[in-house]
Amino acid sequence: MALTALICDDSLLARNQMKKSLPASFDAEIVTATNGMEALAVLRNQEIGVVFLDLTMPELDGVGVLEAIKAEKMDVFVIVVSADIQPEMQKRVMDLGALAFIQKPVNADKLGAVMRQYGLI
Helix, strand or coil: CCEEEEEECCCHHHHHHHHHHCCCCCCEEEEEECCHHHHHHHHHHCCCCEEEECCCCCCCCHHHHHHHHHHCCCCCEEEEEECCCCHHHHHHHHHCCCCEEEECCCCHHHHHHHHHHCCCC
16 A cells, blocks of 8 residues: 655645655655644544644644644654744754654755655655
8 A cells, every 4th residue: 555645734835845846756645734733634534654744834833733643642754844943943843753854945855865764765
């Protein structure tokens, strides 16, 4: 069964850029969410292997999503993709269980390296 990946970002442009930045060897179905509440609904109703998660979103931000994932013990890899590059925020999301933090705009080479590191490609 192929992996399913969730791209969660309130910006259509950012979601599309993320899709285009994924390595060609990444064989996955891609689903999207425009805010944290939508992301949690997807995670609770569908088996997701990896989430590419923005931090700054309406309704529920990325930190809230990470907190829920941790509280509900969801088995999913999370890679945070955000323009919020403050060291305190990076530490916070890593403490909440994110695998990696990638700065926006997404660099395809860096994304590929992170995905290789965790066996996603």
